[in-house]
Each structure stands twice: as structure tokens, then as C-alpha cells.
Amino acid sequence: MNMTDQAVAPLLRIADVTVRFGGLTAIDRVSFDVHPGELLGLIGPNGAGKTTMMRSITGVVRTTAGGVELDGVRLDGMPIERRIRCGLSLSQQLVKPFRGMSLLANVALAAGSAKTSSPLKSLLHLSRREELAVAREMLERVGIAQHAEQNPAIQPLGILKRLEMARALALRPRVLLLDEPLAGLNSKEANALSSTIQDINRQGVTIVLIEHNLGEVMRICSRLVVLDNGRKIAEGAPRVVMNDPAVRAAYLGGDTLASAAADQSDTTTACAALGGQHA
Amino acid sequence: MDYEISLLTTMSISVLFALSLNLITGFCGQISLGHATFLGIGAYVTALLGKAGLPFLATLPLSMLLAGAIGAVVGLASLRVRADFLAVTTMGVGFLFVGIIRQQDWLGGELGISGIGGSGLSKTGFMLLALLSTAAVAALCLYIRASWMGRVFNGVAEDEDTMRVLGIDVPRYKLAAFAIGTALAGLAGALYAHHLQFIGPDSFGFVESVTVLSMVVVGGIGSVPGVVIAAALLSALPAWFQFIGDYKLLVYGGLLFLMMRFSPGGMAGLMSRFFNPVQTSAKGER
């Protein structure tokens, strides 16, 4: 089944990307492809470099070496905003809503990207009727439409995470990069939102998903890439990857055990998912 | 009556000048401590071209053009440095401008340029021109605020990194804010030169930059009506109380400091907190 996958040119190609912060190598020569239409899970223990990987794809952090290509176009050297306008969109792990405006206005701002491509164009447009309609639709999609008129400053993390995702969706991306969209949600909400992510993917949006909730990752992802200590340690079909001894060791063994214990909820989800696989 | 006409003209020009800084600092969040430079550029352009024989109305767009062009170049600094350093950079530009004027004889040097005039208008006519220009600029500001440009400025002022992730070309918007704001300051400068009929290096120094910034901050950063009221009142103060004119830096600098410390939203912020204590920030737009 992989033969047909490889025959199609990748939509996003990560080639030998390295990111260093001073002496720390956060990403170490990582390569992988994202095929058109797939829902790729990017997983790994805390501090593995997942967020840094996504940020280097969008240009938020600079790569020390290696390259990123979107649909055959090299993105290296492009500023963030140009990469976004090429069809990428990032829902960040650390939510950053605009606090001076409502949830709806936050999403509408993203939905107006066609009107804000240049200062002159933006000066000639007043109405945001269409953008508000798109924004409402996106908020509905992620299940927080009832909070549309409220201010983000008073919202809990679960709502802000979904706001972040709605804003990313409003850009109508070709590749949607989601960094822990399920954080702060209870299991019922997480289940509903990951089904929404699956729907969005089925409607043609290619998605890269970082998520610690491995149960949901196993349920919706078609393929996984696993990072540990900045290196890619496995790639392939979810069931195969999860039974890979190197992956199990990364999640459960060695020096990651101590850091995993510090973040108990992550450990338990990881264990549960791996255990589930085993049984 | 002459006194009232002159005072009203002065107030009107100050309001125009404050609105021009409000576009850069209030709308787009880019601090400037050298805005008087662009008032000066506008004033010198109209004075020199007027002496060379160009009609007053023809010099106005040229004042705006040169001020806006140099403003865009200074705006380039805002692409490289963040808030506190931008304040220092723009302050440096202000000192540089005054330094150059002082050294150049063809710019009048220390003595300045006197005998500017020939706007061809009566005192009342000139006052009406100033009021009309100010009203037009206020309307332009309200329009920008309501347009997509205003929404982008608002976002850049709050969090430019997030705006980039939303695909906004932040550098171009900052340059646009600087270009528009400084061009309007050039217009204010041209009116200023013809109103006083004398300009010199001291009219466009650091004190004037602090004064106009205090007007914007007292009015409530970003609020058009707030800035109009604050600029009108604060520009009239020296006429009413002689000593304020003598201690400008102390008074306006002190006001600036107190406002930043105790009411960053300015008068507009105080008002909305007073009338609408719970929902202050929940509004769609400021």
C-alpha cells in the first residue's frame, strides 16, 4: 500500500532539518514527507522537538541546516507570513489570542487574509460580513460557537485551544499544522474534536498533528512519525510504529522516565495507549 | 478676536499633529519620541519653497511627501528593533534633525526662518483651513480604524508575532503606518509655519516630541475622540497659564509618566472603566 503513496509527489517535504539553540540540538537531521490528503501524527515524549519541528516548518524558528519544501516550492529563507500565504497554517501549542477582541473577531481577522494581503488593499475594504460568517462557521466546527461574543481573557485553556484551531482553519490552509489541539479538553470533548479533525482531513486538508493523547492519535492518524531527543526514531503505520521497541523505550524507558514521571498525565495516556496496543 | 482666532488655529494644528502620531503609536503600537522631526520637515519644506516663489497650496503636498518619505525610512528601524529601542532610535533621529538644522545656513541655522507667509488667506480664512484639514484628518483616522487596515494595525499593536502566523506582512503595515502618520505630521508642520510665520530649530526638538506623545497618551492611545480632546486642551494650556510654557518638558513629561504609570488607557480608558466597569475589554474593538 505504500507503493501508491510514494508514487505521488509529497505535498510537504522535510529534508535533513537541524535546529540548534546555542549548544542544544533540538532537531537533529530529521527528514520526512507529508503526502497530499494524509493525516500524519507527529509524536514523541516531552522535549522531543515536536513543537520546534513545526515552528521550523512555518519559519517561526530558523533552521540551522536542511530544507522545507511545500508542493515543490522551497520555503527556506521565506518569512513566516509568506509561508502562511503559500498555504501553511499553524495552530500553536502556546495559545496567543488577541485579548482586546472577541473570539469571533479573532477568527474573523484570520478569515480576512484575502483583504489584508497588502496595506493598500486593506485600506479599501471596510465590511467584514463575510469574514464574520466564516468565523462563526469555524467556531461552530470546533464546538465553541456559544462563546463567540466573549473575550478570550476569561476563557479556560480548552476553549482557547479550540479558538487557536478555528483561527488556523479560517486561513483555509492546504497543510494544517496542529500542535496539541486536544490539550485542556476532557475525554468526551477530545473525542469530538479529534473526529472534527478527521472530518476536516477528509474534506481535503492535509494535516500534521502533534498530540500526547495517543488514544486519539491511534484512532485518527493514517501514519506516524516519532521523534525522541531531536531525532526521528520511527515512521510508518500507527500499529507497527507503536510496537517498535525503540518507540516503547523512548516513551517508557531510560532517561525519559524521570521527565515523564514529572508529567503524570502524559505518562498515563502513553502507557494506556501502549498497553492497549499490547492487549 | 484676533487672539481667539490665533489660539483656535494653534489648537487645531496641535490636534492634527497629535492625530498623526496617534496613527503610528496608538493604532499600530510603534512608539516614537522624535515625531516633531516630521512637523519640522513639513515646516521647512513649505517655508523654503514659499521663499522660492511656489504658491502656498502647491507646497502642502510636497511637505507631506518629503515628511512621509523620510518617515518611511525612519520606520525601517521599527522592523529591526522592539519598543524600547525604537523609542531611543526615534529620539536620536530627532536630535540629528535639530543638529543638522542648526549647522546649515541655507536652512536658516540657529536663527531660523522668519517672514514666512503669503498663504494668501486672511487670519480667519487660515483658521478655517486649519480646522478643515484637522476635521478631514480626524475623519481619515476614523475611516482607517474601521477598515481592515485598522484591524491589522490593532493586531500588530497587540502581538505582531501572532499576526505573522496569521499571514500578515507586518513590516509593510508598520511602514505604511509610519508613512501615513509622518506625512500628516508634515501637513501639520506646513500649517504651523504659515501660522507663526517664523520657524527655528527649537520649535521641533525633543520637548515638542514629548509634548505630542503626552497628548496621545493622555487622550488614550488609539482613541480618536480622546486624542482630539486631549490635544486641544493641552495645547491651550500654555496660553492660559504662562508658567507651563516655561516648564514644558517638566509638565508634559510628568503628565506622560503619570498616565503611563496609573492609567495606560488614558482618558478614554478611564471613561470606559467608569461607565462600563465590567466589560471594558470585552468589546469587539477599542
Ligand SMILES: Nc1ncnc2c1ncn2[C@@H]1O[C@H](COP(=O)(O)OP(=O)(O)OP(=O)(O)O)[C@@H](O)[C@H]1O
Ligand atoms: N526558543 C528556544 N530556545 C532554547 N531552547 C528551546 C527553545 N525552544 C525549544 N527549546 C528546547 O528544545 C527542546 C525541544 O523542545 P520542543 O518544545 O520542541 O519539544 P516538544 O516535543 O514540543 O515537547 P512537548 O511535548 O513538551 O511540547 C527542549 O529541550 C526545549 O527546551
Ligand SMILES: [Mg+2]
Ligand atoms: Mg511541544
